[in-house]
Amino acid sequence: MTKIYAYAIRKDEEPYVHEWKEAHKDVDVDFTDQLLTPETAELAKGADGVVTYQQLDYKADTIEALDKLGIHNWSIRNVGIDNIDLKKAKELGFKITNVPVYSPDAIAEHAAIQAARVLRQDKVMDEKVAKHDLRWAPTIGREVRDQTVGVVGTGHIGQVFMRIMEGFGAKVIAYDIFKNPELEKKGYYVDDLDELYAKSDVISLHVPDTPENVHMINDDSIKKMKDGVVIVNVSRGPLVDTDAVVRGLDSGKVFGFVMDTYENEVGIFNSDFSNKDFPDKRLADLIARPNVLVTPHTAFYTTHAVRNMVIKAFDNNLKLIKGEKADTPVDLDKEF
Numbered sequence: 248m249t250k251i252y253a254y255a256i257r258k259d260e261e262p263y264v265h266e267w268k269e270a271h272k273d274v275d276v277d278f279t280d281q282l283l284t285p286e287t288a289e290l291a292k293g294a295d296g297v298v299t300y301q302q303l304d305y306k307a308d309t310i311e312a313l314d315k316l317g318i319h320n321w322s323i324r325n326v327g328i329d330n331i332d333l334k335k336a337k338e339l340g341f342k343i344t345n346v347p348v349y350s351p352d353a354i355a356e357h358a359a360i361q362a363a364r365v366l367r368q369d370k371v372m373d374e375k376v377a378k379h380d381l382r383w384a385p386t387i388g389r390e391v392r393d394q395t396v397g398v399v400g401t402g403h404i405g406q407v408f409m410r411i412m413e414g415f416g417a418k419v420i421a422y423d424i425f426k427n428p429e430l431e432k433k434g435y436y437v438d439d440l441d442e443l444y445a446k447s448d449v450i451s452l453h454v455p456d457t458p459e460n461v462h463m464i465n466d467d468s469i470k471k472m473k474d475g476v477v478i479v480n481v482s483r484g485p486l487v488d489t490d491a492v493v494r495g496l497d498s499g500k501v502f503g504f505v506m507d508t509y510e511n512e513v514g515i516f517n518s519d520f521s522n523k524d525f526p527d528k529r530l531a532d533l534i535a536r537p538n539v540l541v542t543p544h545t546a547f548y549t550t551h552a553v554r555n556m557v558i559k560a561f562d563n564n565l566k567l568i569k570g571e572k573a574d575t576p577v578d579l580d581k582e583f
């Protein structure tokens with residue numbers, strides 16, 4: 248009987264593992280909440296493939312441990328493959344799949360909700376109400392329909408974000424280094440980032456974290472923006488020079504900041520510091536500000552997205568095992 252072994256299955260993923268198992272009674276599915284390491288590889292003994300998801304590096308020793316067990320079909324439930332020693336995996340004949348798109352709506356919706364909350368000054372009002380201060384002024388909102396929303400990056404997530412903001416009635420403009428023909432026909436694109444910065448009341452980033460994009464939001468770009476701009480980063484922390492945004496917030500140039508991803512988030516986001524010293528002063532300051540909405544890289548974290556990550560990874564793994572073409576293979580020849 249075909250066997251798939253899954254690592255690092257969280258409680259919120261378990262129902263979807265069971266769902267897949269129910270739908271594939273001819274496959275033996277087993278799982279653990281432990282990460283895949285050279286030591287835990289042994290747990291997969293007898294399996295034809297493994298399914299994993301972790302930030303911890305998959306180094307040569309981990310990959311060799313799977314190889315020793317004769318396991319070469321490997322499906323990750325997330326997008327990123329930068330923590331895998333791909334050279335070793337290729338050398339040992341592994342086939343790898345990832346899940347590059349699991350729910351653009353999850354991330355786009357979060358960006359839209361948070362941007363709207365900043366415009367309405369909801370955090371300020373929530374804090375006032377919690378203290379039983381029920382006065383209106385001076386906590387007045389700005390309506391989304393009155394804003395020009397500039398979208399940087401019109402890929403999977405950026406496009407959904409554009410639709411949602413238009414649903415609110417905003418004027419949407421966009422910039423992408425590769426123009427989408429459909430969007431171009433509809434006249435969304437401005438010529439360059441400077442034009443987008445100059446015209447937008449809300450600027451939302453939906454681009455990847457490539458070396459060219461690091462700190463694309465910095466003192467210079469902020470200078471080019473409108474006074475009272477709202478900056479939204481639910482993409483990747485390194486896209487934003489956080490100190491520059493703090494300076495913008497301090498001067499009043501930046502009205503609000505939505506931050507789901509942070510330059511120094513690794514080891515901090517998805518950890519509990521409620522009874523411990525907080526390790527990052529700048530982050531603590533941002534969290535405390537009434538016009539900054541920090542979330543710990545949870546834009547993706549919805550039942551819909553988590554289900555897709557699990558189901559798509561198992562589907563991919565079974566295809567690899569059967570020698571079929573997986574839906575989203577990682578091209579090991581291209582990666583290095």
Ligand SMILES: NC(=O)c1ccc[n+]([C@@H]2O[C@H](COP(=O)([O-])OP(=O)(O)OC[C@H]3O[C@@H](n4cnc5c(N)ncnc54)[C@H](O)[C@@H]3O)[C@@H](O)[C@H]2O)c1
Nearest residue numbers: 400401402403404405423424425453454455481482546547
């Ligand atoms: N917060 C979360 O939970 C979460 C979850 C998934 C993805 N993300 C992030 O969201 C971002 C967008 O993901 P996606 O799936 O929409 O990607 P995508 O590849 O579908 O689209 C990215 C777009 O950005 C464009 N682009 C790249 N560099 C650019 C630049 N300098 N200026 C203008 N356009 C540029 C590309 O041409 C492409 O059209 C990525 O950074 C991704 O890592 C965040």
